[in-house]
Amino acid sequence: MTTDSVSTGDDPHRLLADVRDLTGRVRRDQRLTWVALLVLAAVTLVAIPFDWFFLKLDCDDSGCVFARRGMLYYWPPALLLAYAAIAVSYVRAARERGLGARVLPYAITGAVTAVLFTAAYTAAAAYFPSNPPFDGGPMPFWWIVLDRLIAPWGLIGLALLVLSHLERNVPLLVFTLAYLVLVLLVLPTTEGMSAPAWVSGTNAQIRLSMALPQLIVGVVLLAGGIGFARARRSSSPAGGRSA
Amino acid sequence: MPDGHPVTGLDEVVHQRVRLGILAIAHEARRVEFGYLRTQLDLTAGNLSKHLSVLETAGLIDIEKGYEGKRGRTWITLTRDGTTALAEEIGRLKVLIARVETPAEET
Numbered sequence: 418m419t420t421d422s423v424s425t426g427d428d429p430h431r432l433l434a435d436v437r438d439l440t441g442r443v444r445r446d447q448r449l450t451w452v453a454l455l456v457l458a459a460v461t462l463v464a465i466p467f468d469w470f471f472l473k474l475d476c477d478d479s480g481c482v483f484a485r486r487g488m489l490y491y492w493p494p495a496l497l498l499a500y501a502a503i504a505v506s507y508v509r510a511a512r513e514r515g516l517g518a519r520v521l522p523y524a525i526t527g528a529v530t531a532v533l534f535t536a537a538y539t540a541a542a543a544y545f546p547s548n549p550p551f552d553g554g555p556m557p558f559w560w561i562v563l564d565r566l567i568a569p570w571g572l573i574g575l576a577l578l579v580l581s582h583l584e585r586n587v588p589l590l591v592f593t594l595a596y597l598v599l600v601l602l603v604l605p606t607t608e609g610m611s612a613p614a615w616v617s618g619t620n621a622q623i624r625l626s627m628a629l630p631q632l633i634v635g636v637v638l639l640a641g642g643i644g645f646a647r648a649r650r651s652s653s654p655a656g657g658r659s660a
Numbered sequence: 661m662p663d664g665h666p667v668t669g670l671d672e673v674v675h676q677r678v679r680l681g682i683l684a685i686a687h688e689a690r691r692v693e694f695g696y697l698r699t700q701l702d703l704t705a706g707n708l709s710k711h712l713s714v715l716e717t718a719g720l721i722d723i724e725k726g727y728e729g730k731r732g733r734t735w736i737t738l739t740r741d742g743t744t745a746l747a748e749e750i751g752r753l754k755v756l757i758a759r760v761e762t763p764a765e766e767t
Contacts, residue, residue, distance in 0.1 A: 429753040429760070432677060436684040436750065442700060443688040515693030515733075 454642030462635035467491040493535045500527030526579045530572035604630045674749040683746040686738040694734035
């Protein structure tokens with residue numbers, strides 16, 4: 418151990434490099450990325466039965482009309498609880514390591530997204546049945562992307578972007594960008610995807626078509642959480658600090 | 661020494677590797693525990709205490725002592741002056757580096 422200080426005439430390059438190195442270490446030690454992703458994965462997977470059982474479905478000869486009531490019942494409180502749990506976990510882990518936490522802006526962003534989703538969903542449910550967008554015709558892709566963005570899975574991605582910025586966490590940023598591409602451009606999270614042909618009955622097919630994208634999103638978040646947890650363990654055998 | 665040279669503005673309290681490290685960690689961490697600083701800066705408890713005392717006397721940090729269960733813990737937070745001093749020191753270091761790396765214009 419060093420027993421005396423270094424002279425005041427230190428090389429500016431070295432001093433600045435030391436500052437960058439130390440701040441980088443603090444940021445890595447404050448991270449608990451895997452916990453955030455696992456909590457969000459759990460919330461996403463638990464949502465599936467809510468969506469399944471509270472899906473209001475009316476079918477006749479002309480087709481089916483459905484309303485995903487479970488989303489409104491489940492997601493606002495679930496998101497608030499999830500972000501509160503993540504914030505508490507971050508603060509406790511940082512405190513155990515002898516540090517303060519920098520998770521509050523993320524938790525606030527998460528709470529704001531929960532409110533935003535509730536407001537958007539309620540407004541859409543009240544307005545669009547009597548005023549269908551684009552006169553009930555085909556919707557442009559930008560509209561579909563916007564719809565997916567303000568759905569819970571898109572909002573989770575936005576909050577993760579904030580977290581990656583707070584933590585200066587490049588691996589999380591890469592993961593989040595890939596996640597956002599998946600939930601905004603690839604997965605039909607709000608429209609539902611084709612159910613397998615072996616599923617019989619319109620009722621079951623529609624419910625399954627809504628469940629499948631959520632299952633994929635949940636598995637992706639789960640895999641991300643496991644990946645970050647493993648990376649943390651492998652990079653810091655003495656206690657795991659970097660992921 | 662030319663007038664306005666960044667070295668003339670160096671703060672002896674802050675322009676020191678360990679103390680600059682303490683300020684940088686405390687700034688990034690919001691608050692930091694004595695043991696974490698000791699580990700990261702690779703210092704003895706006595707030596708770290710001396711540096712903390714210098715910074716506290718200069719009004720750059722606050723030191724809060726308490727207990728968690730039976731375990732004593734000492735938490736360090738940056739004061740507003742400490743935040744300013746850290747930002748100024750980093751700014752001066754960057755100016756120094758810039759001047760060293762452009763010698764032709766200076767001579």
